[in-house]
Amino acid sequence: MKVALKIAPAATHVAEGAHLWTPPAERASAAAVEHFRYWVNARLGLDLPDYDALWRWSIDSNDAFWAAIWRYFDIRSDTPYARVCSAREMPGALWFEGARVNYAEHLLRHESRSPDAPALMHASELRPLESTSWRELGRRVRIVAEKLRALGIAPGDRVAAYMPNVPETAIAMLATTAIGAVWTAASPEFGARTVIDRFAQLAPKLLFVVDGYRFAGEDFPRDAQVSEIVAGLASLEHVVCLPYLQPLDAPIVPGALRWGELIEGPDVSVAQFRYERVDHDHPLWVLFSSGTTGLPKAVVHSHVGILVEHCKLTAFHVGLRPGSRPMFYSTTGWMMWNVLLSGMLQGATPVLYDGCPIGPDPAVLWKLIEQARVTHFGTSPSFAQIMQKDGLQPRRDFDLSALEMVLLAGSPAMPETFAWFYDEVKPELWVTSQSGGTEFASALVGAVPTLPVHAGEIQSRLLGMDVQVWNEQGVELVDQVGELVITNPCPSMPIRFWNDGDGQRYRDAYFSTWPGVWRHGDWIKRNARGGSYIYGRSDSILNRYGVCIGTAEIYRSVERIADISDSLIVCCELAGGRFFMPMFVKLRDGGALDEKLREKIKRQLRIDCSPRHVPDQLYAVDDIPYTLTGKKMEVPVRKLLAGWPLEKAANRDAMQNPAAIDWFVRFRSDNRVMLSS
Incomplete structure (x- = not known):
């Protein structure tokens, strides 16, 4: 579709907190978080009249809340857990001790429910839009998982990936975590030294690499970077190469396995395959802090903590359900890639895109939203500001009838950014912002489908997240800017930093200001109705x-x-x-x-x-x-x-x-x- 661009005038000023949208009653009543509220009231004999009451119960009765999440989402475990949480203390709280679960198993369990429905959709600057069914995705994951086992990859071994946002990377992650190995990733635009600084901390046994990528119409071969990374990781026993730029070329690492060799082999049925269900504190993946200065922090999450958190997040706060098609523009090195794939927990179909979001075609993502019938679109506020300044009018130029929600993340979103989506994209949208981070692989404050939208305002604190705003004396503030703190533990907090034996680096990072209280490092204001505004990092x-x-x-x-x-x-x-x-x-x-x-x-x-x-x-x-x-x-x-x-x-x-x-x-x-x- 041809898109007419014009230079936009200066954005119209929108008052912070101005009311922009209220969900229609039928939409709010159909939300999963409302169903959960009714379910909790009926099962536990409670009388929680609205979201605010549900949030307060999730904090005051924290163990009962997370036990309800476990039951509501039918978490599969080899053994029952002994207790929900060991103690209300940070750091050191242990979650669901005694349980044995596998995160990948839960992401793929919709294969048996809707085998021929799309599990993933994917496009890039090199590939047109395609889809992969639940049946085919599960088949490929099981083949790769068994190949990894045959290569000697065991539970607890680290598997790293220097790969773009393509389905092969998703398959590699699912196969790795399915067998209890520990996943970590960096996107291929990272330089070799940055990747080595991250991966060398983990001593990975196997590395997935790509021969290059395309961005804004230009090809970027990564032969030299891959060679340097492989040379810098003495722990490596195996390298698997995806020939992406040059599919017919030999592997760029001598002796490496080609992706095609890994994916070929006899089918392994669901009944034959064994997911490695692991202990409550078994590492799922390692995410890294941005690493703009110093050695990046290697943040370790557990299967059980991320599983219960992502079930809650995707259903109650993003509103995903079977048939939803979420797309969040991300690279594999950002936690939003992990969150995007977590939509499969609800039977949703993540839409992957690898390439430049604004060039050479400034409307490339809107074209993909139209073509893939995206329902939930995640992007950064800066992307929206570029669209606004370039005068793009998606509402006029594209069929956005499937789009239900826009989720802004990565930096603070301005009131004018919210208003632009209502003016130029769709007036019936649920536009919201969130803030959380790598440390949680989730949000702390964010979206609630039953609440109104106000300009620039994050709707509420998320269920189970005891977020407060404190001044320097540790006094809680309302309608004033202060430090974002968390005063009770939650399951997706890091179980530790890698190579931080006594936990000192972890304590120094988050608990040195107020012992026992998590200081997140964000400058935040919370108003009387419960909405929040993020004003940037407190260290900036x-x-x-x-x-x-x-x-x-x-x-x-x-x-x-x-x-x-x-x-x-x-x-x-x-x-x-x-x-x-x-x-x-x-x-x-x-x-x-x-x-x-x-x-x-x-x-x-x-x-x-x-x-x-x-x-x-x-x-x-x-x-x-x-x-x-x-x-x-x-x-x-x-x-x-x-x-x-x-x-x-x-x-x-x-x-x-x-x-x-x-x-x-x-x-x-x-x-x-x-x-x-």
Whole structure:
């Protein structure tokens, strides 16, 4: 379909918290979370009248809540669990001791219910949209799992993947976890050193690799990177290569197995195959922190913790059901890839896409949404802002009749972003935002299908998540910005960090501020009706003369200006207790940061925010540095300007656009006297 593009004017201001949508009564009453509320009331003799009451019960009667999740979703275990939770303490709480479960088994159990229905849909810049049935997916997973066993991969062994977002990667993950081995992944745009820093911590026994990938119409062979990664992992016994760019070429690693060899073999029936059901604390996978500075944290999750959490999340807070088709633009190195595949727990059909979301065709994802009949679309707020600024009007140009929900994640979502989806995509949408992270492979605050939508507002705290907002003295706040903390454990908290024998690194990361209370590192405000606003990482908050300023509110104001494509702001501490708060703006093509634009930016910040929000200086930059998961690199830039060497302040291989950091290195060198005085 031909898409007409126009340059959009500055976004219309939308008041934070303005009401945008209320779910129709029939839609709210049909939600799985409502069915669960009725079920709990009937089974346990309760009288919980609404979501707020259900949430409060999930916290006050935490063991009863998670026991109800176990029963409601019919969790399969070899043995009954002895108790739900060992103790209400963090860290150290043990969940469902005595149970033996397998996560992959639950993802694939819909094979017997709907064998010919699509289990996965997938497309890329190299491949057209195709689907894989539950029967075929299960068949391939079982063949690969048995091949892995034959190669000597045993429960607890680590299997790593340097693979794109394609069905082969999903099959490899399911096969690995089906036999009790431990999965970890990095997407192929990662540099070799970044991958080695991650994988070497785990000493993997087998590595899946790809020969290259395509992004924005350009091919990126990874022969050299793969060779360096293999050489840097002394623990490897086997390498499996997917020839993706050049399907007929020999493996890029001498002696490696080709994917085709792994996937070929006699069928293994469901009855013949044995899932490795594992103990309550057996590792499922290892996810890594962004690693923008320092060695990435290797976050270990358990089968049982992720299983109960993802059952709850996908059904009650995303609203997935058999036949749903969720698509979240992600790479395999981000936890949202794992969450996307978890939709199979509800019989949903994840839609995978590998490639650039905005180029060379800026409407590529909307075309895929139309073609695949996507029902739940997950994306980053920055993607929506690009669509908005480029004047894309999906509502006019595409058939979006199947689309029910938009889920924004990865960074704070502005009120104007919410409003754009209602104006230009679909007025009947459930548009929501969430915040959580790698540590939980889930959300802490997020979507609730029975509640109204307010501009920029995250609807509520999720069931079982005891989220509070605290000030520095540990006093709970309402309608004020403070630290996001968690005061009770939940099953998907990390069971540990890898190679952290005494747990000290784990405690230092989250429990050093308030022992026994999880400090998440996000700056958050919760209002009286229960909605939340995330204002960015608390370690990137602008502390100017003792007044804390969230960067998200500054970006919201400045990036409504049509001449501004992107921006980044930091606050540098100088000698004598002074501060220097520069702002760096990326201009639209042909723009210039002249005095008129400078004054316009300052005036808008004074009007939208306050005089304290106005930067000390404005600078035009070539590009704004982002992590591979789409987060602005505020902390690394601040460290650079404070004099840190580049190799300690930022990891180039963990960036979307490594060249962007070079401008700031030159800026530091040119302004050394000013930044040091």
